[in-house]
Amino acid sequence: MTTDFRKSAPEPLAPVAFKIPESFHTSLDNGLKLVVFEDKRLPLVSYRLAFLSGDASDPADHFGITSALAAMISEGTETYSSRELAEKIERLGASISVSSSDDFTVLAASALSIYDDDILDLIQEMILRPSFPEDELDLYRRNTIEHLKFQRSQPGFLAGEQTARLLYGPHPYARVGPSPSDVEKLTRDLLVEYHRKIFVPNNAVLIVVGDVDREEVVKNISARFGEWQRKPVAKQTFPALNGRTKRTLTIVDRPGSAQSNIVISKLAIDRKNPDYFPFLVMNQVLGAGASSRVFMNLREEKGYTYGAYTRFDAKAHAGDFEATAEVRTAVTGDSLKEFFYELNRIRDEKVSEQELADAKNFLSGVFPIRAETQEGLTGLIVTQNLYGLPDDYLQTYRDKVNVVSVDDVAQIAKKYIEADKMVIVIVGDAEEMLPQVRLYADDIEVFDTDGNVKDLSGYGQQDSGQTIDVGGEWSLNVDFQGQSVPVSLKIVQNGESLSGRLETMLGTGEISEGSMKGNKLTASARTEIQGEAVEFSISGRVNGDNISGTLSAPVVPEPLTFTGVRDVGDQAGAAN
């Protein structure tokens, strides 16, 4: 009797209403829209000045200009150097940052409300009078190119790049970033011109949240931005998107990858689509969280992965849905099987009332938690205003979640989760995983990590497990920044273990820890280059007298690809 109350979860207390007041809206004569939300809980203020142009508006001959513009706004103005700006902002204990996304370019600032005026002065200076100093632009170009190189070593980036290309085709959403040559082309003149074109008041919304009075805000903003000149803004049109007619499989080969990064995707809805709320609830049941179906299946039951999720990205002009996980290479095929099982199940069977209630409870319960901090609240107000959602969007959010029914979810799943028209992208070791996943599509293509098409027939042909003969002298051509560099490899084979020498123009080294499994060669060789010890790792696939693979070393940021042939006639390798 004494412990009976512990047997099951206790009843909740009476619910406490959560009310968000509506924001105040106005605009200046020059067209700058102003949204004010008074939040006097703490002496803080947040600003978001958002321009309704993002990376998707980049001109075709200058990809990357919006993101460069955003980055360079903080790097100097007519009055202050980059360093002075950083000092002025941080001396207030404040922050100002500028970033771009597909649809928007946003300056985000936050400060103690006692520094309201100072922070507005700095925003005005940065927005109206950036100077784009040549030396800072030069540093930006070099650092960005380094970063782009680094990204190609990240499987998540490679998967996202292919997915965007396949889903969006001719639409600018197809691009996930500029190329190094795009970045090299950026000049100060281009930035000045683009700033003049995009940073105009009638293309912007200024959102102010915090310990402020609306009349004061209107006065302060008018004083600083009232003279800002209105300019015509070209109405942008985007190409129409074609739905896909069948399922396809695209692989990015990353030899030696321990995991396969799987992204199964399809076009879905834009942010203003009336299907948004049923989609949100459907996605919560299917895979948005750690108690959703996909996670429970692939992680909790099968143990294939640390996390498996579905998500949807509803942008201004289009959107997509994706199911994604990073799984152990050996269970790539099994993971696809479970993903498609769940994608079909949510289409073919109605969700239970309990699952629906749990999903809705979660979505409406976390809403006030998100609104607790000023950052979180501001984020919600920004979403509402940038995507042009209704004035009562925040007030009715939870009602709209709560009216979604089992039938609504079924209808949405039928309409959008067409498992037979999905794009499958997998980044991983193609040799290991292709045999597991071939069944899932008739159309299969393979790329290397640089985006070059590779010949599909070269994969999965040597599954006998029999170790092949690799002994002898090989001449390799290593691709180093577009140059072909000759390297010679002398291999002595003893069963599965290899020894020998690696000879480069810069130095030579003995092979240690070499092995041959099936047709897969791995070896490392320690060489000396200009007095420095450098350890090379070699990974390759042997096909008769041909070899291809990668050569990597700590001194190069990413693996170098090579192809090579065995010098026929050499007998050095035939030990045992």
Added chain:
Amino acid sequence: MSERFKLPPLEIEEYYLENGLRVVLNRDSAIPVVAVAVYYNVGSRNEREGRTGFAHLFEHMMFQGSENVPKAGHFQYIMKAGGTMNGTTSSERTNYFETLPASELPLALWLESDRMRSLAVTQENLDNQREAVKEEKRLRYDNQPYGQIFDLISEMIYKNFANAHSTIGSMDDLDDATVEDVQEFFRIYYAPNNAVLTLSGSFETKTAKELIEKFFGDIPSQALPPALDVTEPVEVASNYKEWEDKLAPFPAFLIGWKIPQRRTPEFNALYLAGKTLYDGDSSRLYQKLVKGEESIIQLFGFTDERRGPSSIFVGAIPKPDKDLSKIRDTIMHEIQDLATNGPTADEMQKLHNQLINDSVRMRQSSMARAQHIAEFALYDGDPTLINIELDELLQITPDQIRQGSSQFLNTDNRALLDVVPAGKG
């Protein structure tokens, strides 16, 4: 500035249950959510040799079910009620926390009390969580570029085993952990008189107190855990180590110093010295190295705050072909300047505004408040210190920063870890 800026004090009430559970209530009804945090006075510093990683492994066991909550039920219950939750382990403590709609306070108290009084310790759960922890160790430490460097430098700074060993532990020790170890650990450390329960957010005080008594009141207390010695000699354990990192694409280095414990004037002064050196785009080292010399890709630094001897770190990932020793010279040169001249008036103004800003921001979230208050209750025996924390920091003078830098940073008594890329890239 500090004179004209006074934050209204948080409303804090503290009391004990008869079984010794320390309860702290911080009511703030601005938003109808409530945060519940349970802090146990046990961390990796309490681990004995041969059982490293045990406190963290135990944290995983706390999600494996209890008498009335099924395995993995904890997070299902929380999510389905519209809440968020987690648990973490550090050298100092193990914490468990959830934020929920205000009406779901009973659920949080039911879940936390059920595992405090009746954790399900089985061989199967242990084996299963041991594997999960090993997978986590592979994913977050062993298989990440630079993933092990902070554990390595702690071993170089501290001589006392309690301080030096890592929280994630070793694979061998994880393998050796037995069900009996888990049961014993639970009995000794997971007792109500070794814990703090903090509520922050929207609740009626009377209702909350009744519920807390109902769910936690009859959990028996235990004998106090064995005393712990975390004292350290002044010298670091080792000055230099070269570490071959198979996954690192670039070389990197990390410098660490041993400094006095948290909340001492010396620690606070060094915390501010650190911010002056590495915090933000206007910090001295960012301006010298990322800008200026343009010699590094990334700069990082932080203090590791402990109840015993603590530490401070500065590290960098240089650009290819840059001379690492020159970068380190620049760092030591700036430290020397700070140790000689102290921070400038501009830097002091920046520090003060940043401290006020941080303090105000921390108060926005009920979970951040609950955690902060629980730390003061557990470490210092006084949850109301949250109301004077900011003043303590604002009172630190430029000369204290200069002196702290001179005594603890501008010295050869430091550890340098050199990371050498050694893999396939």
